Amino acid sequence: MNSISLVCFLLWTGASSFKFEELTQYVNTHEEEFIETLRKWVAVESDSSDVAKRPDLHRMMDMTAEKLRLIGGTVQMIDVGTQASPNGSTIALPKVVTAQFGSDPSKRTVCVYGHVDVQPAKKEDGWATEPYELTDIDGNLYGRGASDNKAPVLAWIHTVEVYKALNIELPVNVKFIIEGMEETGSNGLDEMIEDQKDIFFSDVDYIIISDCVWLSKRPALTYGTRGNCYFFAQVEGPKKDLHSGVYGGTVIEPMTDLIGILDKLISPSGEILIPGIREAVAHLSDEEWKMYQDIEFDMESYKKDIGMDKLMYSNKVDLLAHRWRHPTVSIHGIEGAFSSTGTKTVIPAKVIAKFSIRQVPKMDPATVEKQVTEYLRSVFAKRKSPNKLNVTMVIGAKPWLADPTHPLFEAGKAAVKRVFGTEPDLIREGGTIPIARTFQDVTGKSIIMLPIGGFDDGLHSQNEKISRYNYIEGTKLFIAYLNEVSQIKKY
Amino acid sequence: MNSISLVCFLLWTGASSFKFEELTQYVNTHEEEFIETLRKWVAVESDSSDVAKRPDLHRMMDMTAEKLRLIGGTVQMIDVGTQASPNGSTIALPKVVTAQFGSDPSKRTVCVYGHVDVQPAKKEDGWATEPYELTDIDGNLYGRGASDNKAPVLAWIHTVEVYKALNIELPVNVKFIIEGMEETGSNGLDEMIEDQKDIFFSDVDYIIISDCVWLSKRPALTYGTRGNCYFFAQVEGPKKDLHSGVYGGTVIEPMTDLIGILDKLISPSGEILIPGIREAVAHLSDEEWKMYQDIEFDMESYKKDIGMDKLMYSNKVDLLAHRWRHPTVSIHGIEGAFSSTGTKTVIPAKVIAKFSIRQVPKMDPATVEKQVTEYLRSVFAKRKSPNKLNVTMVIGAKPWLADPTHPLFEAGKAAVKRVFGTEPDLIREGGTIPIARTFQDVTGKSIIMLPIGGFDDGLHSQNEKISRYNYIEGTKLFIAYLNEVSQIKKY
Numbered sequence: 001m002n003s004i005s006l007v008c009f010l011l012w013t014g015a016s017s018f019k020f021e022e023l024t025q026y027v028n029t030h031e032e033e034f035i036e037t038l039r040k041w042v043a044v045e046s047d048s049s050d051v052a053k054r055p056d057l058h059r060m061m062d063m064t065a066e067k068l069r070l071i072g073g074t075v076q077m078i079d080v081g082t083q084a085s086p087n088g089s090t091i092a093l094p095k096v097v098t099a100q101f102g103s104d105p106s107k108r109t110v111c112v113y114g115h116v117d118v119q120p121a122k123k124e125d126g127w128a129t130e131p132y133e134l135t136d137i138d139g140n141l142y143g144r145g146a147s148d149n150k151a152p153v154l155a156w157i158h159t160v161e162v163y164k165a166l167n168i169e170l171p172v173n174v175k176f177i178i179e180g181m182e183e184t185g186s187n188g189l190d191e192m193i194e195d196q197k198d199i200f201f202s203d204v205d206y207i208i209i210s211d212c213v214w215l216s217k218r219p220a221l222t223y224g225t226r227g228n229c230y231f232f233a234q235v236e237g238p239k240k241d242l243h244s245g246v247y248g249g250t251v252i253e254p255m256t257d258l259i260g261i262l263d264k265l266i267s268p269s270g271e272i273l274i275p276g277i278r279e280a281v282a283h284l285s286d287e288e289w290k291m292y293q294d295i296e297f298d299m300e301s302y303k304k305d306i307g308m309d310k311l312m313y314s315n316k317v318d319l320l321a322h323r324w325r326h327p328t329v330s331i332h333g334i335e336g337a338f339s340s341t342g343t344k345t346v347i348p349a350k351v352i353a354k355f356s357i358r359q360v361p362k363m364d365p366a367t368v369e370k371q372v373t374e375y376l377r378s379v380f381a382k383r384k385s386p387n388k389l390n391v392t393m394v395i396g397a398k399p400w401l402a403d404p405t406h407p408l409f410e411a412g413k414a415a416v417k418r419v420f421g422t423e424p425d426l427i428r429e430g431g432t433i434p435i436a437r438t439f440q441d442v443t444g445k446s447i448i449m450l451p452i453g454g455f456d457d458g459l460h461s462q463n464e465k466i467s468r469y470n471y472i473e474g475t476k477l478f479i480a481y482l483n484e485v486s487q488i489k490k491y
Numbered sequence: 492m493n494s495i496s497l498v499c500f501l502l503w504t505g506a507s508s509f510k511f512e513e514l515t516q517y518v519n520t521h522e523e524e525f526i527e528t529l530r531k532w533v534a535v536e537s538d539s540s541d542v543a544k545r546p547d548l549h550r551m552m553d554m555t556a557e558k559l560r561l562i563g564g565t566v567q568m569i570d571v572g573t574q575a576s577p578n579g580s581t582i583a584l585p586k587v588v589t590a591q592f593g594s595d596p597s598k599r600t601v602c603v604y605g606h607v608d609v610q611p612a613k614k615e616d617g618w619a620t621e622p623y624e625l626t627d628i629d630g631n632l633y634g635r636g637a638s639d640n641k642a643p644v645l646a647w648i649h650t651v652e653v654y655k656a657l658n659i660e661l662p663v664n665v666k667f668i669i670e671g672m673e674e675t676g677s678n679g680l681d682e683m684i685e686d687q688k689d690i691f692f693s694d695v696d697y698i699i700i701s702d703c704v705w706l707s708k709r710p711a712l713t714y715g716t717r718g719n720c721y722f723f724a725q726v727e728g729p730k731k732d733l734h735s736g737v738y739g740g741t742v743i744e745p746m747t748d749l750i751g752i753l754d755k756l757i758s759p760s761g762e763i764l765i766p767g768i769r770e771a772v773a774h775l776s777d778e779e780w781k782m783y784q785d786i787e788f789d790m791e792s793y794k795k796d797i798g799m800d801k802l803m804y805s806n807k808v809d810l811l812a813h814r815w816r817h818p819t820v821s822i823h824g825i826e827g828a829f830s831s832t833g834t835k836t837v838i839p840a841k842v843i844a845k846f847s848i849r850q851v852p853k854m855d856p857a858t859v860e861k862q863v864t865e866y867l868r869s870v871f872a873k874r875k876s877p878n879k880l881n882v883t884m885v886i887g888a889k890p891w892l893a894d895p896t897h898p899l900f901e902a903g904k905a906a907v908k909r910v911f912g913t914e915p916d917l918i919r920e921g922g923t924i925p926i927a928r929t930f931q932d933v934t935g936k937s938i939i940m941l942p943i944g945g946f947d948d949g950l951h952s953q954n955e956k957i958s959r960y961n962y963i964e965g966t967k968l969f970i971a972y973l974n975e976v977s978q979i980k981k982y
Contacts (some may be wrong), residue, residue: 226736230834239798243951245717245922248849249761249819250793250803250810256757256822263754266747268874270740302741307730310877312741319741328740331747332837333828338845343721343885345847345922346823354829356836358739383759386801394834431736431836460734 018483019168020418024476026162031472034158035141037067038471039134041116041150042143048094048117048184051085060116061094061180064153068176071161073099078196080188093188094180098200101160102173108485109173111204111445113435114153114211115182118145119460126462140465147457147466152210153178155452155471159478171486175204182211186435193442201443206408206485209436210478213453215427218296219420219477221412222449223404224324224428225436227359229368230395233261233376234352237387242347254351255337257385262353264379266329270312270322272357276371277327280363284321292317295425305456324428327363331355356395358430365396400436400447401428408448411484419477452477509974510659511909515967517653522963525649526632528558529962530625532607532641533634539585539608539675542576551607552585552671555644559667562652564590569687571679584679585671589691592651593664599976600664602695602936604926605644605702606673609636610951617953631956638948638957643701644669646943646962650969662977666695673702677926684933692934697899697976700927701969704944706918709787710911710968712903713940714895715815715919716927718850720859721886724752724867725843728878733838745842746828748876753844755870757820761803761813763848767862768818771854775812783808786916796947815919818854822846847886849921856887891927891938892919899939902975909971910964943968 027034046060047053061077069075077095085091094117103109121131121144129135131144141151156176163170177200181187193201214220237254238247264273272278284292297316303309313319322328335352338344357368373391380389402409404426416424429449439447452474458464518525537551538544552568560566568586576582585608594600612622612635620626622635632642647667654661668691672678684692705711728745729738755764763769775783788807794800804810813819826843829835848859864882871880893900895917907915920940930938943965949955 228736228836230836237799240952242797243922244819244821244823244847245719245849245920247797247814248821248921249813249817250921251797251799252759252761252801252803253821255824256761256820257759259750259753259822260759262750268743268747268751268876270743270747306733306738306742308728308742308877310743312743322740323738326740328735330735330739330744330836330838331750331828332735332835333746333830333839334825335830335832337822337824337830339824339826339828339830341826343845343847344823345719345721345821347821348824354834356735356834358736385759386799429736430739430741431734461731 018171019166020480020483022166023162023168023479026166027158027472027475027479031468034154034472034475035134035468038141038146038151038154041154042134042145043132045132046117046145046180047120048181049120051091054091057094057117057180061097064116064178065097067157068097068099071157071164073101073160073176075099078192080192083187096180096189096192097176097178099176100173101175102170103203104173107172108205108488109175109203110206110208110482110485111175111177111201112156113177113207113209113439114156115149115179116153117180117183118148119183121464128463136468139468141468141471142463142465144464146464147213147453148459148464149182149211151466151471152452152474155475155478156210158475159482162479171483173203174482175200182435189435190438193438197442201445204443204445207439207443207445207447209433209447209449210451211433212429212449212451213457213459214451214455215425216296216298216455218422218425219416220425220427220451221404221409221416222427222429222451223409224401225399225433226324226430227365227397227399227437228356228395228432229359229365229372229393230354230356231372232352232354232392232394233258234350234390235387236350236390238347238349241349244345244347247347251347252385252387253347254387255348257380257383257387257389258334258351258353260383261376261379261389262331262355265331265355270328272327272329274371274375277357277363277368280367281326281360282362284325289317291426292320295320295427323430325360327360328358329355358432359397359399361399361401363399365393365398369393369396397432397434398437400433400440402447406446407488408446408485411481411488412448412450414484415477415480418480419473450477450481509662510657511971511974513657514653514659514970517657518649518963518966518970522959525645525963525966526625526959529632529637529642529645532645533625533636534623536623537608537636537671538611539672540611542582545582548585548608548671552588555607555669556588558648559588559590562648562655564592564651564667566590569683571683574678587680587683588667588669590667591664592666593661594694595664598663599696599979600666600694601973601976602666602668602692602698603647604668604698604700604930605647606640606670607636607644608671608674609639610674612955619954627959630959632959632962633954633956635955637955638704638944639950639955640673640702642957642962643943643965646966646969647701649966650973653970662974664694665973666691673926680926681929684929688933692936695934695936698930698934698936698938700924700938700940701942702924703920703940703942704948704950705942705946706916707787707789707946709913709916710907711916711918711942712895712900712907713918713920713942714900715892716890716924717815717921718856718888718890718928719847719886719923720850720856720863720884721845721847722863723843723845723883723885724749725841725881726878727841727881729838729840732840735836735838738838742838743876743878744838745878746839748871748874748878748880749825749842749844751874752867752870752880753822753846756822756846761819763818763820765862765866768848768854768859771858772817772851773853775816780808782917783811786811786918814921816851818851819849820846849923850888850890852890852892854890856884856889860884860887888923888925889928891924891931893938897937898979899937899976902972902979903939903941905975906968906971910968941968941972
């Protein structure tokens with residue numbers, strides 16, 4: 001038997017001995033226990049954006065490490081430094097938790113990435129329940145961080161726990177990398193990945209990210225995300241805010257100039273007017289068109305969810321294409337102008353528009369920066385204003401795109417088929433998950449996004465939730481997935 | 492001697508017996524005392540916008556009443572009701588202080604209007620001194636409310652005090668109406684004026700307002716103010732804020748629509764694009780042009796003060812005309828969009844632009860409301876957006892314009908000439924003093940604005956001040972003015 005044959009034989013043995021029923025039965029009988037753990041995790045206000053909540057966030061990282069240790073992992077808490085706090089002092093970043101289960105060189109090694117920090121949430125924002133008290137309503141578990149990303153992280157930990165509890169050997173080596181700053185830009189993580197490239201990541205074959213959601217009620221595998229170029233366009237005029245009664249009519253107001261140039265970014269129908277942006281994007285191929293056509297996506301549910309009668313495009317393929325694989329411009333707001341309720345008769349002296357352009361493959365942030373800056377400058381110059389324009393790109397995150405025919409995705413399809421009895425949709429994300437691109441660029445490993453969250457989980461919104469179904473069946477999906485990955489041939 | 496001759500004789504007697512030297516000498520010898528009183532008044536944080544400061548504001552009204560009583564006035568504190576406080580409860584409005592000095596039917600009766608509430612101020616806003624500690628730097632008295640409007644109110648009170656102290660009979664009957672809510676819209680005052688129309692105002696001949704400033708170093712009389720129509724333009728789309736990554740490209744964003752319609756309000760050079768607005772305004776007559784040409788106004792100082800190299804117009808007459816007697820559009824800001832520092836990838840669901848159009852004679856707020864609403868609706872309709880537009884006018888304040896050749900202004904010219912040895916500039920205000928229009932419409936009395944504040948006093952800004960010179964010479968101006976008014980013939 002040569003070595004390749006030997007590997008095949010072992011894989012076959014593994015496959016044949018996969019005790020799926022026993023493992024998933026354990027999940028069923030421990031459903032309430034798994035929900036109790038999620039309840040404890042949701043109760044921690046691990047809001048990474050609020051430095052006042054930093055002790056909670058540190059506690060959350062400790063709890064994560066402890067949980068991983070309890071089920072037998074080799075756990076490390078890696079110091080990733082400090083950040084500046086608003087009062088000017090520095091404050092410790094939450095440590096990154098890594099864990100390892102098994103180091104058998106004959107097995108595949110997967111690394112699961114996740115995060116246990118959350119977006120801010122207050123009852124008065126419009127939550128129907130207390131955001132940090134997990135509340136079960138009709139099988140939906142409401143709570144901040146329930147779907148983003150505490151339940152998926154726990155589902156992965158429980159996957160390992162189930163194997164351990166039943167004394168069944170894990171079919172792959174499993175590593176974890178769990179951070180606590182994802183919601184505010186993953187501070188410190190890029191450097192840590194760079195540092196660990198040849199240490200922690202040296203034996204990793206694949207990286208799995210479950211920090212996203214399905215597109216519909218049908219399970220999905222995610223093979224792409226858009227990037228994002230975020231701009232500040234500042235127009236500065238008088239040296240101080242002026243009274244609009246006393247000075248109005250004598251000065252060219254910065255707000256008028258800013259509105260004037262912002263209006264030149266997009267047409268009423270959503271067409272980007274910045275020369276060169278749309279031209280860089282690859283046309284939708286017939287193959288892609290066909291793929292999008294087959295995806296389960298209900299336009300009516302989508303409209304109902306966001307409360308719009310009419311969308312930018314009226315057919316599914318156009319809509320999905322513009323959500324995933326076309327750039328788009330969003331104007332988020334203006335800093336420096338009057339933004340409160342009520343009235344104020346002010347001529348703001350310095351106003352800064354915030355807008356961003358989602359990036360898709362073939363677009364290059366450095367080029368986009370140049371295109372946007374030059375275009376806005378030329379539009380502004382035509383106004384012959386005495387005010388000063390300054391355009392800066394403050395974020396330049398590239399898109400991520402995987403090959404959905406890679407064995408990692410084939411494994412995903414097989415696992416979905418086994419657990420849900422259906423084919424998954426192959427989807428992309430309109431949003432940006434910069435860490436995917438970092439993992440790809442730094443480690444060179446293949447990456448899959450394997451979501452278990454529902455399309456209507458309301459990440460970042462009020463009333464975030466994950467359903468019991470998605471949490472529990474999602475855990476089974478991960479159990480099945482590890483088995484499928486173990487069968488990917490080593491060359 | 493017939494009755495007209497008798498009146499003339501009495502007036503002549505009054506004129507000849509005017510002890511200007513004695514009165515102004517008293518002012519000179521009491522300068523430090525007058526400044527001490529101003530110091531005590533500035534020390535009271537009578538910020539009417541902050542309900543937490545309401546006890547200070549009540550105390551300020553009490554101090555005002557007490558001061559007027561001390562010099563022999565018949566003082567009343569008139570209850571003008573309550574206002575809603577932010578927590579939903581109601582809170583008492585500061586009482587309006589009225590006072591009367593003399594009721595001789597053979598004399599003219601003037602009513603001085605002023606206010607003793609102030610704009611908010613905090614050291615950290617950028618004040619060089621403590622805002623509520625009057626600080627003398629090179630003859631300038633820095634403090635919140637120093638010029639707006641505590642020193643002018645005190646200068647009027649001191650005017651009466653000087654006559655009383657020297658036991659010289661006041662040449663006119665003097666009434667005061669001093670309020671404490673001017674900075675937040677004079678709540679309750681309109682109703683009080685209406686109620687007192689045939690009581691307090693029955694014997695009033697003229698109303699004097701000293702709640703404004705000179706245009707340059709030359710004294711000024713103010714004969715007009717612009718009004719203001721303040722609009723909210725709301726564009727509403729999705730039922731909740733959306734993530735710009737996840738949803739961008741699929742929805743017509745309310746911000747894009749709002750920016751699109753705002754950009755149609757004004758041309759880059761400041762021309763109002765709303766049909767009918769500019770057409771309503773009377774052309775500048777040759778006479779007006781000549782009058783503006785003679786006004787002392789230094790374009791370079793103006794530019795330097797606001798920190799602009801270039802203004803909307805490069806010659807004095809055009810600039811003054813667009814400051815005072817032409818309408819103008821200012822866009823103040825947008826509520827509902829992202830307005831903080833930093834970045835946020837949000838598609839705001841509902842955004843409300845705040846903009847206002849300054850009103851000048853021949854413009855009618857009801858017509859302007861219709862013009863703006865119809866225009867914005869038609870511009871919005873062309874966008875074929877599924878979002879909803881709602882335009883509302885929340886303030887519709889009319890302009891005020893007096894006849895600068897009225898005897899009240901002739902009296903002002905004579906008083907300025909006597910005190911400052913120069914002709915005053917006849918000016919208008921770009922801002923709005925709605926109470927002037929209310930006095931005119933409700934009482935039918937003639938009104939003059941007689942400022943003593945300096946052009947660079949920085950009302951509403953950081954480092955508000957009044958100079959010793961303006962405060963003390965301003966008191967002398969009021970002394971002289973009462974004498975001039977006493978000589979206006981009764982028909």
